[in-house]
Amino acid sequence: MSLLSVDKLDARHGLLQAVREVSFSLAEGEILALVGANGAGKTTLLRSISGAHRITSGTVSFDGTDVTPVRANKRVKMGIALVPEGRRLFGGMTVEENLEVAGRTGRPGQWNKKTVLDAFPVLRENLKRRSGDLSGGQQQATSIGRALMTNPRVLLLDEVSLGLSPVAVNMVYDSLQTVIASGATIVLVEQDLARALRIASRVACMLEGRIVLEGKASDLTREQVTEAYFGLRRPDAGRAAS
Amino acid sequence: MMWFDQILQGVFLGGYYALLACGLSFMFGVLRIVNLAHGSIAVLAAYLVWSIADLTHISPFIALAIALPIMAIAGWLLQRTVLERSLRSGSLTPLLSTFGLAVVIDNSLFQKFGADTHSLDIGDLAYNSWNLTPDITIGQLALLTLVVAVALLGGLQLFLNRTPLGRAIRATAEDPDTAELVGIDSRAVYAAAAAIAVATVGIAGTFLAMRATFDPYTGATQLIFAFEAVVIGGTGSLWGTLIGGIVLGVAQNIGSQINPQGFLIAGHAVFFIVLAARFFLAGRDPRTLLRALRRAPA
Numbered sequence: 211m212s213l214l215s216v217d218k219l220d221a222r223h224g225l226l227q228a229v230r231e232v233s234f235s236l237a238e239g240e241i242l243a244l245v246g247a248n249g250a251g252k253t254t255l256l257r258s259i260s261g262a263h264r265i266t267s268g269t270v271s272f273d274g275t276d277v278t279p280v281r282a283n284k285r286v287k288m289g290i291a292l293v294p295e296g297r298r299l300f301g302g303m304t305v306e307e308n309l310e311v312a313g314r315t316g317r318p319g320q321w322n323k324k325t326v327l328d329a330f331p332v333l334r335e336n337l338k339r340r341s342g343d344l345s346g347g348q349q350q351a352t353s354i355g356r357a358l359m360t361n362p363r364v365l366l367l368d369e370v371s372l373g374l375s376p377v378a379v380n381m382v383y384d385s386l387q388t389v390i391a392s393g394a395t396i397v398l399v400e401q402d403l404a405r406a407l408r409i410a411s412r413v414a415c416m417l418e419g420r421i422v423l424e425g426k427a428s429d430l431t432r433e434q435v436t437e438a439y440f441g442l443r444r445p446d447a448g449r450a451a452s
Numbered sequence: 453m454m455w456f457d458q459i460l461q462g463v464f465l466g467g468y469y470a471l472l473a474c475g476l477s478f479m480f481g482v483l484r485i486v487n488l489a490h491g492s493i494a495v496l497a498a499y500l501v502w503s504i505a506d507l508t509h510i511s512p513f514i515a516l517a518i519a520l521p522i523m524a525i526a527g528w529l530l531q532r533t534v535l536e537r538s539l540r541s542g543s544l545t546p547l548l549s550t551f552g553l554a555v556v557i558d559n560s561l562f563q564k565f566g567a568d569t570h571s572l573d574i575g576d577l578a579y580n581s582w583n584l585t586p587d588i589t590i591g592q593l594a595l596l597t598l599v600v601a602v603a604l605l606g607g608l609q610l611f612l613n614r615t616p617l618g619r620a621i622r623a624t625a626e627d628p629d630t631a632e633l634v635g636i637d638s639r640a641v642y643a644a645a646a647a648i649a650v651a652t653v654g655i656a657g658t659f660l661a662m663r664a665t666f667d668p669y670t671g672a673t674q675l676i677f678a679f680e681a682v683v684i685g686g687t688g689s690l691w692g693t694l695i696g697g698i699v700l701g702v703a704q705n706i707g708s709q710i711n712p713q714g715f716l717i718a719g720h721a722v723f724f725i726v727l728a729a730r731f732f733l734a735g736r737d738p739r740t741l742l743r744a745l746r747r748a749p750a
Contacts, residue, residue, distance in 0.1 A: 286635035315635035
């Protein structure tokens with residue numbers, strides 16, 4: 211049975227339809243890379259799954275339960291956590307407070323302050339600093355650590371490398387390896403195709419709100435994904451082996 | 453020496469203003485609501501404590517302990533029934549709804565208690581003082597008010613910094629949407645914050661009833677003093693509220709020393725000077741000024 215299932219999901223930003231009839235499912239332990247150009251609807255899709263964005267139609271099911279009407283905070287308690295685009299830390303609070311405020315959900319699991327600090331050593335030396343004063347990479351590590359503190363069963367990562375220096379991106383992805391190694395189920399939105407293809411078990415490419423290509427990462431070539439990414443591939447030709 | 457005594461009395465008066473402004477500052481810092489019913493709620497609390505003490509013949513301090521949970525529940529209900537709905541309709545609606553609430557409270561109190569003034573009987577505490585020198589005296593009630601204000605503000609600060617609910621309140625005040633994404637029920641947190649804010653107004657209302665007489669329409673004046681203290685100290689900043697209250701109290705006392713009618717004028721003048729300075733420093737842009745006035749509780 212799939213852990214996360216999205217069925218014919220539509221979402222709008224006012225008059226603009228950002229996500230159109232998107233359907234996919236995700237089994238426990240899978241890593242799905244969601245790629246696509248800016249404005250393809252990836253962030254809106256992740257926010258819709260997390261409950262942060264109200265959808266216009268379709269359903270989101272988690273562990274067999276329809277969570278479409280469930281508010282974002284309740285979805286976190288069920289095990290869906292989003293690392294939002296732009297980090298969205300509580301800038302006036304310290305790194306430690308950012309972690310602790312997420313830890314109060316009380317979900318049991320392997321992640322606590324110690325294991326998060328072990329996975330992201332850069333946070334250990336900055337625990338008492340205001341998160342608003344950190345560098346981009348440190349902020350991203352805090353944001354991922356904060357999401358892990360809720361002990362999610364599905365981790366939604368939105369543009370973790372956006373605006374970071376190459377060194378900071380490497381640091382964040384090195385730390386993410388610990389999360390991946392723990393068997394986490396992840397939906398990853400990433401602009402860096404090579405990196406996304408490297409760590410994902412499955413890839414879905416979005417274009418103008420639709421998934422135009424989906425398949426196992428090992429079955430797709432970089433050219434196929436690039437064509438779909440830029441809209442050179444017709445939508446009806448999508449859906450590789452999945 | 454007379455000037456020193458006036459300044460000292462101003463500091464004590466500032467303690468009362470800080471106590472009064474605490475709930476207003478907290479509510480603005482967390483909920484982003486300028487509660488125009490703040491003064492009326494303080495007077496409502498004064499009537500509640502006075503009624504409990506009058507009916508049961510118990511100490512006003514015990515009556516306050518009974519009234520506090522009632523005020524907290526009232527704050528929770530106020531958030532869930534009025535403020536939460538108002539906030540959904542934009543930032544102007546809470547102003548109008550709390551203004552309306554003030555009118556309802558004032559006139560309901562007038563209907564129930566009439567226009568007679570009342571005061572809480574606290575015995576000798578109202579008059580007792582220590583004479584440090586022939587020119588300098590410290591009133592026991594004034595000192596108690598200042599101590600309670602510092603304890604309340606300090607306690608709130610500790611609560612915000614050290615407790616899980618306090619951190620959730622700070623997170624929600626900073627970014628309610630992201631707070632939801634880390635599992636915080638922002639509606640529940642807002643309701644808890646409103647309960648705390650109104651409970652602190654209950655304490656302020658009790659001290660109002662101890663130190664002066666009150667009637668159903670006393671709330672408007674109390675709102676102005678609280679608002680001035682909050683703006684002088686920086687909205688949403690708890691320790692700033694204490695400083696703002698003290699600055700206002702000292703200004704009023706110095707004003708009254710200069711001229712018998714200078715009490716209110718000096719307070720208002722300091723308020724306008726601070727407001728103008730913030731406006732000037734913010735580059736004369738009213739939107740920037742609003743941002744400059746806002747500070748999350750930290």
